[in-house]
Amino acid sequence: MKERIVDRLxxxxxxxxxxxxxxFACLAITGGVDGTEFLTVFTVVISFYFGTQAEKRGExxxxxxxxxx
Numbered sequence: 001m002k003e004r005i006v007d008r009l010x011x012x013x014x015x016x017x018x019x020x021x022x023x024f025a026c027l028a029i030t031g032g033v034d035g036t037e038f039l040t041v042f043t044v045v046i047s048f049y050f051g052t053q054a055e056k057r058g059e060x061x062x063x064x065x066x067x068x069x
Contacts, residue, residue, distance in 0.1 A: 013048075013049065013052055014049070017045055017046070017048070017049040020041075020045050021042065021045060021046075024038050024041055024042055024045075025038075
């Protein structure tokens with residue numbers, strides 16, 4: 001059950017990341033934000049997304065390796 005909750009949260013994180021990317025891309029195109037603001041927000045969002053993906057992969061590898069012991 002815990003794994004299903006984690007999978008759902010990971011899915012929500014992915015959706016939020018994609019939506020934020022789309023929104024900020026639209027704002028940058030229409031002039032709602034300048035390039036510097038867009039780059040700052042986009043970098044944080046993408047770093048968070050790939051960081052959580054790497055963390056998930058690391059957890060899977062630990063369980064596959066028997067907990068790293």
